[in-house]
Amino acid sequence: MLETPWLIAAFWIGLALLASMISIRTAISVALIEIIIGAVAGNLIPFAGSLFGVSAKLATTPWIDFLAGFGSILLTFLAGAEIEPEVLQKHWKPALTIGFLSFLMPFLCAWAFAYYLLHWSLQASLIAGIALSTTSVAVVYSVMLETGLNKKDLGKLILASCFVTDLGTVLALGIVFANYNRWLGLFLGVSAVVLPFAPRLTHRFLRRYEGQVSEPEIKLLLFMLFILGGLAAKANSEAVLPAYILGLIVAGELRHHKETVYHIRVAVFALLTPFYFLKAGALINAGALVQGAVVILLLLVVKVAAKFIGVYPTAKFFHMDHRVSMYTTLLMSTGLTFGTISAMFGLSRNLINSSQYSTLVVVVIASAVIPTLIAQKWFLPSPVHLEEIDNGA
Numbered sequence: 074m075l076e077t078p079w080l081i082a083a084f085w086i087g088l089a090l091l092a093s094m095i096s097i098r099t100a101i102s103v104a105l106i107e108i109i110i111g112a113v114a115g116n117l118i119p120f121a122g123s124l125f126g127v128s129a130k131l132a133t134t135p136w137i138d139f140l141a142g143f144g145s146i147l148l149t150f151l152a153g154a155e156i157e158p159e160v161l162q163k164h165w166k167p168a169l170t171i172g173f174l175s176f177l178m179p180f181l182c183a184w185a186f187a188y189y190l191l192h193w194s195l196q197a198s199l200i201a202g203i204a205l206s207t208t209s210v211a212v213v214y215s216v217m218l219e220t221g222l223n224k225k226d227l228g229k230l231i232l233a234s235c236f237v238t239d240l241g242t243v244l245a246l247g248i249v250f251a252n253y254n255r256w257l258g259l260f261l262g263v264s265a266v267v268l269p270f271a272p273r274l275t276h277r278f279l280r281r282y283e284g285q286v287s288e289p290e291i292k293l294l295l296f297m298l299f300i301l302g303g304l305a306a307k308a309n310s311e312a313v314l315p316a317y318i319l320g321l322i323v324a325g326e327l328r329h330h331k332e333t334v335y336h337i338r339v340a341v342f343a344l345l346t347p348f349y350f351l352k353a354g355a356l357i358n359a360g361a362l363v364q365g366a367v368v369i370l371l372l373l374v375v376k377v378a379a380k381f382i383g384v385y386p387t388a389k390f391f392h393m394d395h396r397v398s399m400y401t402t403l404l405m406s407t408g409l410t411f412g413t414i415s416a417m418f419g420l421s422r423n424l425i426n427s428s429q430y431s432t433l434v435v436v437v438i439a440s441a442v443i444p445t446l447i448a449q450k451w452f453l454p455s456p457v458h459l460e461e462i463d464n465g466a
Contacts, residue, residue, distance in 0.1 A: 081134065088114060089347030102212055103342070104350050104409055105441055108434070111354020131355045141352045142312070144345030145414050146302055149243070149313040150294075151338060152210045152410070153320025154327050156236045157229075164230045167391040171230075172237020174383035175405045180206035180245065182379035183372065191368065196250075197429055200419035203245050204433045205376040205440075208238040209409035212441050216404065220453065227397065227454060231404055240317065242411050246418060247305065247314035260304035264315060267297055268322055275323045279330050290333055294323070311418055313411075353413045353434060356420065361428035362435055372436045377444060380406040396452055403448035412437035 096103035184202030222228030278290040302312030388398035419425040
């Protein structure tokens with residue numbers, strides 16, 4: 074057993090280092106690799122310990138839990154900060170329509186399937202609906218960069234639609250399970266004061282303090298995130314809700330300060346998110362996966378089919394041809410970060426059990442891989458398609 078925080082931290086960071094090396098070699102999202110390695114270690118260590126008559130597991134501690142939670146908040150903040158306001162303004166009609174239906178249809182279908190056919194509890198079914206409604210900004214953004222579509226109108230439209238989908242997911246997670254009491258009132262009141270002034274305050278700090286060794290502008294952002302996240306938690310909501318909205322609100326300011334964003338990103342991906350994604354993987358129960366393989370497959374089919382019902386005809390309505398509509402739908406079918414966050418939220422509050430958590434996370438992982446591979450291999454738009462979309466925008 075690892076008894077000191079330093080050895081525990083060394084073991085976790087060692088797993089994160091291994092995940093980084095595999096990610097670089099395979100060109101697969103490091104978050105996905107970290108979840109898989111966490112799952113392998115979380116199940117293999119107890120198994121190996123049982124062979125020698127020793128009780129062992131992938132050790133977690135309160136400080137690891139805090140770092141993991143902190144990582145999810147900052148990752149969500151960065152996801153919101155990646156959105157360009159001009160992109161939303163330019164593509165607001167298709168982005169709003171595609172993004173909303175991309176959230177609504179999987180949410181309703183997965184919730185109904187879990188509640189009426191799997192006979193999960195109402196709360197567990199709602200968690201299933203929320204977790205499987207997501208679209209992975211991380212996966213889509215990586216694909217956009219790899220293909221160069223981030224510079225094309227189609228790529229910008231897909232990214233804007235991802236934002237709308239994930240905003241629906243975050244709002245649902247924050248609203249459905251909130252305690253409607255004085256803490257929620259205080260959270261909403263403080264948010265109403267802090268959020269409107271956040272862009273101006275951030276602008277002044279960035280102009281005055283950016284480049285200082287002590288990074289006061291980053292401390293200001295962290296202070297706002299902690300205040301809003303703490304009040305959201307007291308209201309039994311989720312801290313990622315104000316983090317995502319704050320990221321969106323200050324995105325216009327941060328886009329002119331790449332160095333500050335770079336420093337935040339380094340801290341997030343080097344130190345914080347590895348603890349989150351490794352922990353998310355470690356909580357997966359391999360035994361439950363074997364027993365629930367059919368359920369996993371069915372939920373994956375439900376999620377992807379619901380995305381097609383919502384997104385494909387909508388893309389066709391906005392004059393996209395079959396190939397582009399298929400490509401858009403498949404990328405909108407991906408899930409990873411917010412799906413995992415939603416499942417973790419449910420498990421940590423005893424809304425779902427370990428078996429249900431494992432099922433949902435594996436479905437989320439599969440949705441991050443399978444639709445992406447199909448989209449890239451068979452439906453990647455040609456330069457002619459992209460030129461037609463750019464000229465028609």
